[in-house]
Structure formats: C-alpha cells, structure tokens
Amino acid sequence: MSLLARLAVTRPAFELDLTLEVAPGEVVALLGPNGAGKTTALRALAGLTAMTSGGRIDLDGRPLHTLPADRRPIGVVFQDYLLFPHLSALDNVAFGPRCKGVGKAEARRAAAALLERVGLADHAAAKPRRLSGGQAQRVALARALAVRPRLLLLDEPLAALDAHTRLEIRSQLRRHLADFDGVTVLVTHDPLDAMVLADRLIVIEHGSIVQQGTPSEVARHPRTDYVARLVGLNLYRGVADGTRVEVGELLFSTSDRLDGAAFVAFPPAAVALYRSRPDGSPRNLWQARIDGIERHGDNVRVHLDGPITAFADITPAALAELDLAPGRQVWASVKATETHAYPA
Amino acid sequence: MVTINRAGPVEPHGGSTAGRRPSGRLPWMLVLPALLGLAFLVLPLAGLLVRAPWPTLLERLTEPHVLEALRLSLLCATIATAVCLLLGVPLAWLLARVDFPGRRLVRALVTVPLVLPPVVGGVALLLVLGRRGLIGHSLEASFGITLPFTTVGVIVAEAFVAMPFLVISVEGALRAADQRFEEAAATLGASRWTVFRRVTLPMVMPGVAAGAVLCWARALGEFGATITFAGNFPGTTRTMPLAVYLALETEPEAAIVLSLVLLAVSVVILAGLRDRWVSTP
Numbered sequence: 001m002s003l004l005a006r007l008a009v010t011r012p013a014f015e016l017d018l019t020l021e022v023a024p025g026e027v028v029a030l031l032g033p034n035g036a037g038k039t040t041a042l043r044a045l046a047g048l049t050a051m052t053s054g055g056r057i058d059l060d061g062r063p064l065h066t067l068p069a070d071r072r073p074i075g076v077v078f079q080d081y082l083l084f085p086h087l088s089a090l091d092n093v094a095f096g097p098r099c100k101g102v103g104k105a106e107a108r109r110a111a112a113a114l115l116e117r118v119g120l121a122d123h124a125a126a127k128p129r130r131l132s133g134g135q136a137q138r139v140a141l142a143r144a145l146a147v148r149p150r151l152l153l154l155d156e157p158l159a160a161l162d163a164h165t166r167l168e169i170r171s172q173l174r175r176h177l178a179d180f181d182g183v184t185v186l187v188t189h190d191p192l193d194a195m196v197l198a199d200r201l202i203v204i205e206h207g208s209i210v211q212q213g214t215p216s217e218v219a220r221h222p223r224t225d226y227v228a229r230l231v232g233l234n235l236y237r238g239v240a241d242g243t244r245v246e247v248g249e250l251l252f253s254t255s256d257r258l259d260g261a262a263f264v265a266f267p268p269a270a271v272a273l274y275r276s277r278p279d280g281s282p283r284n285l286w287q288a289r290i291d292g293i294e295r296h297g298d299n300v301r302v303h304l305d306g307p308i309t310a311f312a313d314i315t316p317a318a319l320a321e322l323d324l325a326p327g328r329q330v331w332a333s334v335k336a337t338e339t340h341a342y343p344a
Numbered sequence: 345m346v347t348i349n350r351a352g353p354v355e356p357h358g359g360s361t362a363g364r365r366p367s368g369r370l371p372w373m374l375v376l377p378a379l380l381g382l383a384f385l386v387l388p389l390a391g392l393l394v395r396a397p398w399p400t401l402l403e404r405l406t407e408p409h410v411l412e413a414l415r416l417s418l419l420c421a422t423i424a425t426a427v428c429l430l431l432g433v434p435l436a437w438l439l440a441r442v443d444f445p446g447r448r449l450v451r452a453l454v455t456v457p458l459v460l461p462p463v464v465g466g467v468a469l470l471l472v473l474g475r476r477g478l479i480g481h482s483l484e485a486s487f488g489i490t491l492p493f494t495t496v497g498v499i500v501a502e503a504f505v506a507m508p509f510l511v512i513s514v515e516g517a518l519r520a521a522d523q524r525f526e527e528a529a530a531t532l533g534a535s536r537w538t539v540f541r542r543v544t545l546p547m548v549m550p551g552v553a554a555g556a557v558l559c560w561a562r563a564l565g566e567f568g569a570t571i572t573f574a575g576n577f578p579g580t581t582r583t584m585p586l587a588v589y590l591a592l593e594t595e596p597e598a599a600i601v602l603s604l605v606l607l608a609v610s611v612v613i614l615a616g617l618r619d620r621w622v623s624t625p
Contacts (some may be wrong), residue, residue, distance in 0.1 A: 048527050069530040082528040086546040095542070096532035147532055 003151060003183040005064075007044045008055035009037075016040050016207040020185070022200075027177050027184040029198030031191065033226055037207040038187040039079075042153050045185060047072050059151055059183070070099070072151070075144030079156040081136045083128035089115060089139045090124040096147035114142040118176070134165040141176060152177075154186035158193050170196055191230040195219065203227050221342050222265060233265045234310045237344055245341050250307050253283045253336040261344040268301060270338035271312035274331040275322055285333040290326050293319070304332055389607065396604055397597045404601045412579055413587040414605065420495065420583060421563040424502035425510075428559050432510040433552060437540065439511070440518035451515075458508040465504055466572025473500065473573075497574035498581050502563035509562050510555040517551020518544070554617060561613050565606065 003022040009015070016037040022028045030038045043049035045057060047069035057064040064072055075096075083092050093111035098104065115124050118138040128136060137157065144152060157173060158166050174197055177184055188194050194201050195215040203211040203218065203226070211223045222228040228235035238247035240262035245252045252264050278285070288306035295301070300319045302312045312332060314322075324330065397404065404410065438444075439451050457465055473480040473491045483489045491497045521544065529543045530536075545552070567585040574581040576590065584606055591599035 046531050048531070069527070070533050070535055072531075074531055076528065076531040078524065078528055080524075082522075082525050084525060084529070084543055084547075086549075095529070095534070099529075099533040099535075099538055143532065 003057070003059050003185070005045065005057040006055060007041050007057070008052045009040050009044055009049055010052045011040075014040075014207060016044070018202075018204065018207070018209045020202070022183045022185060024183060025181050026200065027186065027198045028200050028202055029194035030185065030187045030202050030204055031194045031230070032189065032204035034189060036204045038189070038204055039155055040207075041204070042076075042155050042185065042187050045151065046074055046076050046153055064151075073147075073149055074151045074153060075147055075149030077137075077140045077144045077152075077154040077157050079159055081128075081140035081160070083131075083136055083139055083143070085128050088125050088127055089120065089131065089135075092128065092139055093143045093146050096143060100147060111142070111146060114146050115139070118142045118172070132165070133161045134169050137161065137169055138172070141173065145176075145180070150182045152180055152182055152184045154184070156188055157186060157197075158190070159188070173197060220265075220340070221263070223263065223344075228265065233267055234271070234308075236264045236308060238262055238264055240341055243336075248307055250284075250286055252339055252341070254339045254341040255337050256341045258341060258343055262341045263344050264339060264341050266334045266339045268311040268313040269299075270334045271304075271310060272333050273302065273312055273314060273318070273322060273324070274333070277331050278333065283333075283336055284339060285331060288330055288332045290324055290328045290330060292326055293324065304330070306332075392600060392603055392607060396600050400597075401601060401604075404598060405605070407598075409578060409587070410598070410602060410605075413582055413584050413602070416495070416498070416579070416582065417564055417584040420498045420502055421560050421566075424499045424506060424563040425556055425560040427499065427503045428507040428510045428563075429552070429556055432507050432555075432559075433514055433545075436511045436514035436518060437544070440515045454511050455508050457505055458512075462505055462566065462568030462570075463572050466501060466569035469501060469504060469569065469573040473497075492573055493575040493577065493581060495574075495580050498570055498583060501569040501573040502566045505566050505569050506559040506562040510552075510559040513555025513558060514548065514552050517548040517555075520551075521547050557613055557617055561610060564609060 002024055003020060005020045006018075007020065008017050014035075014037070018037075018041060020028070020041075030041055032038050040049055044051050044055065045064075047064075047067065051065060055065060059073070083089075084095065087095065090108060090111050093114055094104075094107040097107035097110055102110070112121065112124060115121050118141060120135055120138055120142070123131060123135060123139075126135075128139070131139060137160070141157075144154075158170055161169055170193060177197060186194075186197060188197075198215065201212060201215055201218045202209055203224070205224060205226055211218060211227055213221075218227060219231045222231055222233055222235050225235060236247040236252075238245040238252070238261075240246075240254075240258045240260060242259070243254055243257050245254055245262050245264050247264055254264065277287075286307055288304035288310070290302055291305040291309075292303040293300060294303075296313060298315075299313045300316055302314060302319075302324065304310045304312055310332065322330070435454065439447065439454070470477060470492060472478050473483070475481065475484055475490060475492060480491060483491070491500055525543055525547065526539050529539045534542065564583075565585055566583070567589065570581070570583060571586055571589075576582050576586050582590070584602055588599050588602045588606070591602060
C-alpha cells in the first residue's frame with residue numbers, strides 16, 4: 001500500500017507539477033510559503049481540483065485520479081475543519097460511514113468509539129459551534145478517520161488553534177498519525193508542525209519541489225532561502241575548494257571538506273559582533289552595516305547588511321555593551337567549527 | 345436573497361446606539377418626505393381599521409361565503425407553495441450550483457413573472473393551459489383534465505406568480521452558503537444527491553423557509569392571474585382577494601372585513617419572518 005502521484009495543475013499564472021512517493025504508514029508534510037501550491041496539491045489528491053493531463057495518482061497500485069472525490073478512499077481534515085454546523089459531533093463523525101451505506105445505529109456506534117479515542121466521548125451530542133478549537137480539530141480528525149481511509153489528507157491541521165492548544169493537539173495528532181497505517185499527506189506552513197508530525201518533509205515553492213528529506217536533514221542542510229529562514233540558518237551559495245568556500249568576495253573556512261558548488265550555513269547565534277576589528281586573526285570575518293534590530297525570543301536578532309546579508313543573535317546585554325544601532329558599522333565573525341558546508 | 349428591511353426606531357440624538365453617528369440637526373429635506381412616505385403607507389391601513397364594522401365583525405366573519413373564500417384561499421396558497429417548493433428549490437439549486445450555457449438567460453426568465461402584470465400572466469396561462477391552449481388542448485384530449493376555471497387552475501395561477509419569490513430567495517441562500525462544506529461532504533463519500541439532501545438543504549433552510557413564506561403570502565394575495573385564468577366561481581375559484589373585489593360593489597362593509605382578514609394574515613407573516621428567519625444571520 002503506497003501512494004505514487006504526479007500532481008499537475010495549471011492555472012493562469014500558476015503551475016503545479018510535483019511527484020510524490022509515500023510509503024504506507026509514512027507521514028509526509030508538504031511545507032511551503034503561502035501560494036506555493038500546497039493546498040492545491042492536497043485538493044488534487046482529494047479530487048476537489050481537476051488535474052491537467054499528465055497528472056496521475058496511484059494508491060496501492062490502483063488509479064485514483066479517474067475517480068470523483070466521493071469515490072476515493074480518502075479522509076480529509078480541512079483547515080477550518082468544516083464540521084457540518086447542523087449536525088452534532090457524533091453525527092458529523094457518523095456522516096462518512098452513513099454515506100458508505102453503513103446502517104444508522106452501527107455508524108453511530110463506530111462514531112462514538114472514534115470520539116472516545118480522541119477523548120471527546122462527553123461531547124458527542126454537542127453542535128460544532130459549542131466546541132472549542134481543539135475539540136473541533138479532534139472531531140474533524142475522527143470524522144476523516146471514520147471512513148477508514150487509505151489516504152489521509154490534512155490541510156494546515158493546527159493553523160486555526162491558539163498557541164497553548166496547539167502544543168497539546170500537536171502531540172495528540174502525532175500519536176493518532178502514528179497509529180494510522182495508511183498514507184498521510186499533510187500541508188503546513190509551520191516548520192515546527194511539519195517537523196513534529198512528519199517522517200519526511202517536502203518543501204514546495206512556486207508549484208514544484210525544491211527540497212525533500214527527513215526533518216533533521218532539511219533542518220541541517222537547507223537548500224533555499226525559504227527553508228533556511230524556516231529552520232533559522234544563514235545560508236549562502238558558493239564554490240568550495242577543500243575546507244574553504246568562496247562566497248562572493250568572502251572566503252569561509254568550514255569544518256567540512258568538499259569541492260565545487262556548495263552551500264554554506266551557520267546559525268545566527270554563532271555570529272559574534274565587534275565594534276572594532278578584533279585582534280588576532282579570527283577567520284570568517286567581515287565588515288557589516290546594521291540594517292535592523294528586533295527581539296527574537298530571549299535574545300536580540302541583528303540584521304546585517306554588507307558583502308553578505310546575515311542574521312546575528314546576541315544577548316540584550318551584548319547589545320547594550322556594544323551600543324549597536326541601525327546604520328552602525330560592525331565587524332562580524334563566525335567560527336569555522338560552526339560553519340557547515342555541503343554540496344549544492 | 346430577498347430580505348425585508350426592518351424600519352427601526354429613529355434615534356436622532358443621544359440614543360444608546362447612536363454613539364458612533366455624527367451628531368447634528370437632521371436635514372428636513374430628508375425627514376419631511378420620509379414622514380410623508382410613512383403616512384402614505386400607514387394611513388390607508390389605519391383607515392381600514394377605523395372603518396371596520398367592529399360590532400358585527402364576528403358575525404360577518406362567520407358567514408358561509410366568507411369562510412368558504414378563506415378556506416379556499418388558504419388551501420390554494422398552501423398547495424401552490426408546496427408545488428413551488430417541489431419545483432423551485434431544485435431550480436434554484438440548478439441556477440446556483442450548475443454551470444450551464446445560458447444560465448443568465450434562464451435566471452432572467454425565472455424572474456419575469458415577478459415583474460409581469462399578473463393579468464398578463466393569466467392570459468399567458470390561458471393560451472398555454474386553456475382548453476384550446478398549446479398544452480391544455482392535449483391535456484383535455486388525452487387525460488380529460490381541464491385546468492382553467494377550476495380550483496387546480498387557481499393553484500396553477502398562484503404558483504406561476506409566486507414561484508419567482510421562492511427561487512430568488514433560495515438561490516441567494518445557496519450562493520451565500522459556504523460550498524466548502526459540500527466539498528467536505530464529498531470527501532466523506534457523499535454523492536451529489538446526498539450532499540444536497542444532508543448538507544446543502546439543511547444549511548440553506550432559513551432561506552428556503554423565508555422564501556416559502558414570501559411565496560405563500562404572494563399566492564394568498566394573488567388576484568389578476570387567478571381571475572383571468574381561473575375565473576370567479578364561489579366555492580371553487582373565488583379566493584379572498586376576489587371576494588373582496590366583488591363585495592366592494594355590493595356590500596362595502598363585507599369587503600372591509602375580508603380585507604382585515606388578509607391584513608391580519610400579512611402582519612402575522614411579517615412578524616414571523618422578522619423573528620425567525622430574516623434576522624438570523
């Protein structure tokens with residue numbers, strides 16, 4: 001049981017074309033900025049958006065793209081959940097089985113069992129407007145699972161939740177996804193959701209795949225500016241020669257050894273700032289102009305302009321000590337041991 | 345969707361809800377015509393109440409021919425509304441949900457009876473469904489069914505005139521309803537018919553109910569098309585409006601009584617609409 005798909009959708013000024021291969025039991029997250037085509041991809045999988053010729057979806061070796069949405073063995077959790085407002089939580093969950101021809105009593109029994117599994121047995125009779133965001137999310141999940149789908153699709157499953165609820169629901173959702181033996185594809189723009197929930201990330205920009213891999217691979221070795229920003233790394237493209245990588249006019253020393261086109265990445269926290277050129281001969285040193293300063297968690301994020309644009313995270317104490325302000329010239333350096341290079 | 349504007353109380357200054365309004369004198373150029381307009385709408389109804397023969401009201405109301413007309417009116421309007429629901433809701437769905445060539449034209453055609461003088465509607469019905477009409481001819485020849493000048497004819501005339509109210513109301517509700525719920529239902533395995541029955545229809549029910557009430561009220565007051573197509577026979581086609589018109593020539597007091605009944609029905613409908621449907625979001 002597996003998913004093999006080439007999703008092709010053409011719209012005015014937008015083209016989606018990506019190939020997916022997902023193993024049974026695997027959870028894949030489509031990650032990308034707004035307008036990248038993530039939701040379109042999900043809708044194409046669900047049969048809610050028509051594909052252009054060349055598009056093809058095979059699930060367990062059987063073609064899916066020839067079937068209308070209501071004939072596909074899928075379960076979808078929508079971004080706003082879209083629980084039917086006129087039905088109770090129980091009847092929302094029982095809706096799918098009823099459509100598949102299961103008798104009323106049996107569908108309700110199955111729905112009650114699912115609600116129990118997501119911890120909402122007490123809210124079976126509640127109408128959706130009486131449910132909190134987290135509860136509605138769990139009802140939506142139960143409703144999608146009630147049809148025993150082979151392909152589970154989740155569109156921004158946590159986006160509508162507040163920060164506290166999100167934390168709790170995220171870990172619950174992770175558990176439910178681990179129990180699910182079919183193929184799961186989820187769409188999110190939140191890197192944390194993607195990394196916690198998914199076994200594999202597929203990063204989409206402008207309708208095509210720009211990077212994929214396990215969460216740790218993607219987090220350590222971003223390949224586009226968008227991914228680098230998501231995982232919080234400074235990223236540059238350069239040419240490597242042994243342990244040195246030339247990035248524009250700068251020469252970076254790294255702990256990795258490679259040749260040819262390369263990426264250089266280092267975390268903002270590894271960047272040290274100085275008012276005057278530091279003594280000794282620290283490598284990876286450049287002169288920069290401060291472009292902006294903002295709070296970043298407990299620290300301060302300094303935006304640097306110059307031969308390269310970079311972020312530097314320093315403590316508020318260091319900020320005060322260095323007397324930094326936008327427009328100031330500073331020296332920036334990063335240790336070779338914290339500078340990673342990998343093939344581009 | 346057809347909505348009914350509720351004339352709220354005017355609060356010129358200092359009212360609790362007037363907080364955000366710009367204060368200042370009300371322009372008489374607007375207030376004066378507004379008050380005249382209000383008087384123009386309300387005075388005739390007040391006149392009806394003033395001239396009503398209150399002492400003999402009950403007696404007149406229970407006269408057999410009044411009861412007969414009332415019974416016939418309620419029966420025909422209700423059946424006509426049922427017919428409109430049966431045909432009009434699917435028609436509204438077609439207009440709102442299915443993209444077919446000529447949809448704009450069809451929508452325009454549907455609203456024609458809304459602006460057409462009812463008498464013209466009655467003439468048109470006679471030409472098509474009359475005994476020598478295009479369809480009426482074969483109806484009578486093949487099945488022995490005659491529509492004009494029968495109670496069924498009254499229902500046909502009322503449905504013809506009232507259906508656009510229902511279609512417009514329901515179509516508006518359908519357009520306003522979030523279609524993503526229908527998509528969600530489809531992903532759960534619901535066929536288009538199941539989606540309509542279990543998701544779409546319950547969600548647009550307020551619009552359907554409002555449309556049905558408007559439709560019923562219009563059917564109840566129908567005069568022109570009814571008298572043209574169905575005639576004016578006591579017991580079979582003489583509905584309340586027809587009885588009012590007839591009574592006006594012979595005994596005006598009876599006409600007032602009948603009018604009062606129709607007025608009462610209208611007020612009850614408006615009140616019902618306001619509280620239950622029109623004000624629900």
